[in-house]
Amino acid sequence: MAYISLREVCKVYPNGYCALKNINLDIEAGQFIAVLGPSGAGKSTLLRAMNALDPATQGEITIDGVTLNKKNYRKIRAHVGMVFQQFNLVDRLNVMTNVLVGRLAEHSWLSSLFYLFPKMDYQIAEAALREVDLLDKAWSRADKLSGGQQQRVGIARALAQQPKLILADEPIASLDPKASEEVLKLLRKICSEKGITIIINLHQVEYAKQYADRIIALNAGWLVFDGSPEQLTAAKQAEIYGTTYEETSHEPELVLAHT
């Protein structure tokens, strides 16, 4: 039984727009999967369906044996981390508090009302910060950090959940190349060392080939590619992005700019 499985998953928005069409996927634990595709292909929708931020309208999503339904969203989310393109940290709070937010699912509203956390949470948060190499910034306000650092805090927050799965929705789209590579290396390391499954949305095909174990591509809501990086030939790329074969074979960097 696969760790994550999607069966005939569709997502239709209230205005009639169909963002995901009949997706079938099986994902084993511990894989590093890159999701590619032009803008509007449904990459974000796919990820957000998996932690029910935008629940699927049809089909079944099962994570670690539990099928998603209205009643268990919060329970599932407790062990599924998410990393966002805009980082989504709370600016006014310090880094440590932002990371501790990852532990909230375990506590009741009463202790959260007073911003109190048990000692154990601090130990988990510390370990997470150590993993992303930001211990020295633990007490700085989140908005005083650079983009790359803020994203690493976002990753630490996900790690604090002690997740088995991390969904990264275009985590490097707002970062410069150097910070992007740091984040990708970090995610890759987390996957390899801790066995956490990572599903990451990307625009850059080269990064996908470099870091991923498996590549999935979407186009207009359809699953159009599912295979290893080696299988992603220039011809296949052209199919996915709708460019012609000649354009992609000469200038691999050109396929980056589909924003």
Place this chain on the structure above:
Amino acid sequence: MSTNTLPTKPKNLFPVWLSVVLALLWLIIWDLGVDFKDLLYGIEDMTEYFSRYGTPNFSNISSYLYLMVQTLVTAFWGTTLAFIIAAVVAPYAARPLTPNAVAYRVARELLNFMRAMPDLLLALIFVSSMGLGPLPGVLALSVHTAGFLGKFFAENMERVPAGKYEALSAVGAGFTQKIVFAAWPSMLREAVGNTLYIFDRNVRMAAVLGLVGAGGIGLELHDALRLFKYNQASALIIIILITIVVIDNLSSWIRKVLN
């Protein structure tokens, strides 16, 4: 390809709006039957009237000061109670936070109702239930301003970027946790500004509510004017004036410091 000729200038409706407004105002002046010439005649009367206030009588100054303090305290109590009520109701009236559509509608209508009731009417009702004194004033102010503050808070919460709430949903946080860790830290500055503004407003209202018997310096002013004791009235007005100016400046200063 862009055109070679200048596209037609969009119709400028401003003069139309302006004429409509002016016509409306003319209509109103006609309907009300106000004659601004009365103002000119009135100026003589007003100057004579103001001269009666010329020599303020501060002989009862200690009791006046006590009443002013009572008015200030009424405003403070009213504002604090309003803050508590608003803080509890506002999250239900904020779209990104509210647990369900019914709660949202109820909360919004409740806040609207509290705002729409004139504080004077509320004060009258409370005075008839509790007798004269500052307490009915406190309650009237609490209920009325809770509506304002609640709406401000709800609007602030709605203006927080959606991503912050999403990050908290993604870790499995509940209603209260989202309020504590996303809404309040992000809107703290505006919330304090709103509260100071409401306190400012409440000091004025508390002085006025005294006119219907809800305690404070307003009551004394009302009595003084009824007995044509203009010198005492002018002393009272001066005290009210100075207090309000001081409070105004204090709250501006606090807001500057916060920024």
Place this chain on the structure above:
Amino acid sequence: MNPSWYWPTPNGKPPLTAVLSVVLPIAVLVLTASTVDMSTNKVFYALPRMLDFTQHLWVMPDWHYLPQLGKKMLETVEMTLLATALAVMISMPLGILAAKNASPNPWIFRMTRDLLSFIRALPELVWALVFVSALGLGPLPGIMALALVTVGFMGKFIAESIEVVDFKAIEGLESTGCTKFQSILYAMLPQAVPDFIGSLLYILDHNLRAASILGLVGAGGIGYDMVMSMRLFNYERIGMIALSIYALVTLLDRLSDVFRQKAIGGILNVH
């Protein structure tokens, strides 16, 4: 099973500002409770009386009162609109004079600022009292009182908007050699328009509520009827009055929401 709980600060204790901002107000409340006769007893005993009061409200409305109610409500609305319009006209030039970077000289700036402060400082009702004594009963004193206080607020608001305007646009204009007045008109005012609309809508709302009370001192509007019907325990009328005020205020609220969306969205094109 009692792990120790800490705050997310370096020393595990809550930050000082947080503690003070909770403890100080509570301390003030406790100390001043007696000053405002705050006793749970009093509130408790008042509850049945208030319930009694609301029960009385559920009576058949006094239909004969309807025409007068309508007249007075209309008067209230008209007072609001007229007073606000007057105030806007007067406060534009005053606002410019009261803005540090637009005022012709520092003396005028200071004097205008202080004048605005002064007229703002007294509640509308107190001004209305004054005007009634000089002009007699009727809506005119109410309009003057409202307009005056609104000028105080609007003037300050306009002055502040002008003061925080983006200097790049102004530099752009001044480099073409235009006069100060022109730079005000073309650079400062347009930038301040969206905030102006927002505050205008807010002031309309505030003035409508204020106008509904001014009748208390005879300055026109529904206020007089409101107080009289309370004093005479005329429950049918109180309910009608309260309901119509509620309806009007809510209507204005919805209208201004709609208008706010449209105006700030850019339909308001001056040129």
